[in-house]
Amino acid sequence: MLVVSWNTRDLLRECLRSTLASLGTLPAEIIVVDNASADGSADMVRQEFCADPRVRLIANPRNEGFAHGNNQAYAEARGGILAVVNPDIVLTGPALGGMLDYLRAHRGAGIVSCNLVGKDGVSQSLHRRFPTLPIVFCHYTRAGRRVDRWLLGGLVGRRYHLRSLKRTGVAVVDQAAAACLLIARSTVERIGGLFDEGFPIFFNDVDLSRRVWKAGLEVHVLYDLSVVHHGGASIRQMPPGRKSLEQMAGLQHYYDLHEPGWKGRLVRFLVSASRRRAARAAEAGGVRTPAPR
Numbered sequence: 001m002l003v004v005s006w007n008t009r010d011l012l013r014e015c016l017r018s019t020l021a022s023l024g025t026l027p028a029e030i031i032v033v034d035n036a037s038a039d040g041s042a043d044m045v046r047q048e049f050c051a052d053p054r055v056r057l058i059a060n061p062r063n064e065g066f067a068h069g070n071n072q073a074y075a076e077a078r079g080g081i082l083a084v085v086n087p088d089i090v091l092t093g094p095a096l097g098g099m100l101d102y103l104r105a106h107r108g109a110g111i112v113s114c115n116l117v118g119k120d121g122v123s124q125s126l127h128r129r130f131p132t133l134p135i136v137f138c139h140y141t142r143a144g145r146r147v148d149r150w151l152l153g154g155l156v157g158r159r160y161h162l163r164s165l166k167r168t169g170v171a172v173v174d175q176a177a178a179a180c181l182l183i184a185r186s187t188v189e190r191i192g193g194l195f196d197e198g199f200p201i202f203f204n205d206v207d208l209s210r211r212v213w214k215a216g217l218e219v220h221v222l223y224d225l226s227v228v229h230h231g232g233a234s235i236r237q238m239p240p241g242r243k244s245l246e247q248m249a250g251l252q253h254y255y256d257l258h259e260p261g262w263k264g265r266l267v268r269f270l271v272s273a274s275r276r277r278a279a280r281a282a283e284a285g286g287v288r289t290p291a292p293r
Contacts, residue, residue, distance in 0.1 A: 001083040004033045004069035007237055009041040011230055012087040016049050022091040023054070031076050033058045033069040065200035066178075074194045082188065086179045088230035095225040099182045102170075102222060110187045110217025111209060113176035114225040115167060124229060125161035126177035127221050130210065131251065133263060133270075135160045140251065140271050167223040176219050178205035179229050183212075191215050196257075203250030210258050241281030248275050 001019060005012045012032070019030060032049075034042040034057065042059040049055040058072055070084060081103060083096065095114050103112045116124045129135065137144035138156035148156045158164060165171055188194050191211040195204045209219050238246075248271045255264040 001028065001030045001085055002033070002070050002073035002077065003030065003085050003087055004035065004066050004073065005037060005041050005087040006035040006063055007037045007039045007041065008087040009037065009039045009044050012041055013044060013048065015085065015087045015089055015091075016045070016055070018089075018091040019085070019096070020049075020052065020054070022093075022096045026097075028054050029077060029079060030055045031058065031073040032056070033060065033064075033073050035060050035063040035065070035069055065197070067195035067197045067200050067204045070195050071193070071197065074188070077185075080185050081182060082185060082194075083182050084178050084180070084194075086229070089180050090228040090230075091180075092227055093225075095180075095227045098225045099222060102220070103182050103184065106220065108218055109220045110191075110212035110215065111176050111181050111183050111219045113181040113219075113221050114227055115221070115223045116177060116179055116229040117226050118231065119228060123167050123223075123226075124231065125163065126179060126229075127171075127173045128162060128175050128177075129160050130174040130206065131160070131254070133266065136251065136267055137270055140248065141274055144270075169223060171221045171223060172218050173221050174213070174219065175206045175209035176221060178208065179231075180227050181205075183208075187212065187215070187217065198253050198257075199250050200246070201250065202247045203254045206250075206254055207257065210254075239282065241278045241284070244278035245275065245282055248278065 003012070003015065016030065016032070032045050032055065034045065042057060045055070045057045050057055056076065058076065060069070064072070074082065081100060085091075099112045099114055103109055113127065116126055118124055131139070134156055138148035138152070139145070139160060148154055162173065191214070194208070196207050199207055212219060251271065252264070252267060255267045
């Protein structure tokens with residue numbers, strides 16, 4: 001299991017406790033990458049968990065980002081099946097074992113995930129469709145959000161977030177959230193690696209799912225298995241404007257990699273006003289604007 005943490009000590013503790021309880025006596029390795037947390041996360045892991053031989057810690061001297069941290073853990077991992085788990089996940093009941101059994105039994109499934117629910121037990125909408133041009137317009141631009149809300153009744157947003165999906169049984173979806181997913185090592189090798197570090201924070205899971213589909217495999221979500229996802233523990237620590245800038249940079253890089261050039265240029269135009277507003281907010285907060293990708 002690969003866990004990348006940044007300033008999430010208490011959630012990370014809960015995640016690791018629930019993981020070890022879920023594993024029981026199963027052979028496994030849990031590789032925690034701490035991205036230079038200032039809250040004592042690394043010391044907590046050393047003191048409370050590293051006595052268990054299944055737990056290993058990599059303590060980075062600086063924040064290397066989600067994608068690089070997971071790639072570090074992947075390079076150290078030896079297992080044939082990898083679980084990518086955020087530190088704000090609490091594994092409950094049979095979720096981990098159920099996903100593992102399903103992945104082993106279904107060769108056409110490149111990624112297997114489960115139902116992500118909040119503390120209130122409500123299913124979250126983090127497994128989504130791929131971001132088509134109508135979705136980009138209606139989700140990432142101010143004018144598009146108004147069009148979707150007032151003229152389309154939120155139709156595009158509901159489709160993007162799979163709001164109408166019946167959340168029982170197995171669903172085949174475009175993209176699974178990287179908050180909690182399983183993928184075989186053989187699949188990672190087949191698609192050219194785990195995470196593309198051109199997506200340090202956002203859209204790394206979208207790119208991963210897209211590469212899985214391009215390889216002739218599918219993305220399956222087991223909605224009868226649930227884990228608790230506190231959600232956004234690290235992202236909430238980002239300064240004003242930075243989150244939006246990183247989202248749009250990730251979106252642009254995704255289009256540059258996976259779509260025709262004209263679509264990438266259109267996306268760059270569509271989000272230009274939103275990017276300028278986010279850049280002003282970031283600069284007002286003293287944050288250096290990332291260079292466009």
